[in-house]
Amino acid sequence: MKNSRQNTAAQILESLTNDIIQGEYSPRQKLHIKTLKDRYNVGTSPLREALSQLIAKDLVISENQRGFYVSDISIEDLTDIYQARAKIESLCIEMAIEKGDDFWEANLIAASHRLNKYSKLDEIEMGEWQIRHAAFHEALVVGCMSPRLFQIRDSLFEKSTRYRNLWLRENVTNTAALKINQNEHAALLILALERDKKAAKKLIEAHIMTPVEIIKKSLSQL
Amino acid sequence: MKNSRQNTAAQILESLTNDIIQGEYSPRQKLHIKTLKDRYNVGTSPLREALSQLIAKDLVISENQRGFYVSDISIEDLTDIYQARAKIESLCIEMAIEKGDDFWEANLIAASHRLNKYSKLDEIEMGEWQIRHAAFHEALVVGCMSPRLFQIRDSLFEKSTRYRNLWLRENVTNTAALKINQNEHAALLILALERDKKAAKKLIEAHIMTPVEIIKKSLSQL
DNA sequence: TAATGTAAAAATGTCGACATTTTAAAATTT
DNA sequence: AAATTTTAAAATGTCGACATTTTTACATTA
The missing domain is CATH 1.20.120.530 (GntR ligand-binding domain-like)
Known part of the structure; x- marks a missing residue:
């Protein structure tokens, strides 16, 4: 699986996007780095890069030093x-x-x-x-x-x-x-x-x- | 300057966004990680996180293993x-x-x-x-x-x-x-x-x- | 000389480690 | 017991290092 055309960040982005919009994670739920790393079997960098893209898409929000959360619904x-x-x-x-x-x-x-x-x-x-x-x-x-x-x-x-x-x-x-x-x-x-x-x-x-x-x-x- | 409310990634995102839309970097220009690290005085992670957000905003594109480029105009x-x-x-x-x-x-x-x-x-x-x-x-x-x-x-x-x-x-x-x-x-x-x-x-x-x-x-x- | 192949250099993407901050728990005081 | 302070644990964000891939420079061949 080394020769996939996408890098790790792009792959996780797909999974994460899907898991969020399908309700696998709930609105306002904390997204712990450690937990996600274990779940998707990836390192810190690509995971955080994927989360960064989700921030730009308004599906995730982040607070400095307090981590990432699924964005709220109302x-x-x-x-x-x-x-x-x-x-x-x-x-x-x-x-x-x-x-x-x-x-x-x-x-x-x-x-x-x-x-x-x-x-x-x-x-x-x-x-x-x-x-x-x-x-x-x-x-x-x-x-x-x-x-x-x-x-x-x-x-x-x-x-x-x-x-x-x-x-x-x-x-x-x-x-x-x-x-x-x-x-x-x-x-x-x-x-x-x-x-x-x-x-x-x-x-x-x-x-x-x-x-x-x-x-x-x-x-x-x- | 340690107690700024924003993290490094968010700060670079602002600078990069500005530099791209103001033409500091030209369309299709290669954005070398090393060069950017030196220019903005930051490490790899926050820089790549900022670039990831710019990808989501269509101001930057990336090709796996070939790095980042300013998105083209036409x-x-x-x-x-x-x-x-x-x-x-x-x-x-x-x-x-x-x-x-x-x-x-x-x-x-x-x-x-x-x-x-x-x-x-x-x-x-x-x-x-x-x-x-x-x-x-x-x-x-x-x-x-x-x-x-x-x-x-x-x-x-x-x-x-x-x-x-x-x-x-x-x-x-x-x-x-x-x-x-x-x-x-x-x-x-x-x-x-x-x-x-x-x-x-x-x-x-x-x-x-x-x-x-x-x-x-x-x-x-x- | 042009085309092809090879070796060296440069750059990318990923990881684990570490300092700093936040959160949770325990201890102390009122 | 409630509120506050202290201490310990957990989590975050950043860095530098490294393996892998791409690019460049050079050498070989036709």
Whole structure:
């Protein structure tokens, strides 16, 4: 395993990022250097370099001489992140509708079909559903053609993951919520193909904000 | 100097960030560990931790076993960053116009006045002008009340600094360009106070995109 | 001379050690 | 017993050293 293209710091960064956004470590949890070294079998330097990158990504905070902590979550932060996500997604879709070509349309229809078929199954495996769901939304915005806006979109999506998982726990069996979701996706597809920017923007913003109230409840029960 | 509230890594991060966006190091320049250690008088660990954060901020890139480099600039990146900045700024202003109160208005008028007075002087010191200019634009968007959107705005502004400095070199004596700029600021103030979202958005996007063509020329001559 | 191969030099990434600070526990005082 | 001080333990941040890889300089061959 010596000839891996990534250095140790980059590898740990992946693991740590995942473990934090998937809730392996809780918000505000202390991240002891010693413990992490043992867990990931690495030395001090690459570990601290990975943590440094997580600081820049706002997933970890550090206090001088007091170590590293998983960054906190809160209702204010939840609202702000989802609001920002909604606006950015809306922006991307607007630009995609302006610039999207036949291939964008075709790809979007295909992604919609894949999500639809899977959503109608009796037994839905949440991992696969999330993949197809994310793929549909990406197909919508991919026409916007801005690397920076995509990067911002991705980073906000990543930050929202810890909150989204609270929603998924509530709705893994809630088929009614999934149904509404499905209808919204169908409407989004139509509006995009009709190039109705205004309506598409309005709908996507509402679509992204939908889970916020439910997550608020889960959060306040914590 | 032992009891400074920041650790070494955080201090170097500030210096490095500044030195990169102010052009002390050029795009694609190799950042030798040894050289940097000597220059900033620090050890390997905090230096690499600072560089790790700069990687997350896209100001530095690294290749395994080949070290660190200042990230490149290009016409494509210039356009993308300014386009993204324009859209984000537009978004913030839209939200600010929706939510802004009397204090937002008052503060905006004050900031406009400070910029105006300074712009009319015979001898303009560019550093002070930049401060007042940035303050005016911040006063415009501050009503939007979203920490995350501000953070995105700031990070895009920081990324655009290397390009902006190219513009400033061209226009430090170009009073005609500054005049147009001044008129646009006056118009922005009026539109904001009139709560004319649509016109304000359109103008701010054009305003931010204005320097792009000039910078393109400077870039292609490099 | 150009191309290829080899040896030396330089640079990177990782580790363990150490001084300093923080935290926890024990002892002392009020 | 509660509050404060003292002492011990644990954890952090920084450094220099070292193995490994890359780069450069030089020599060999076609």
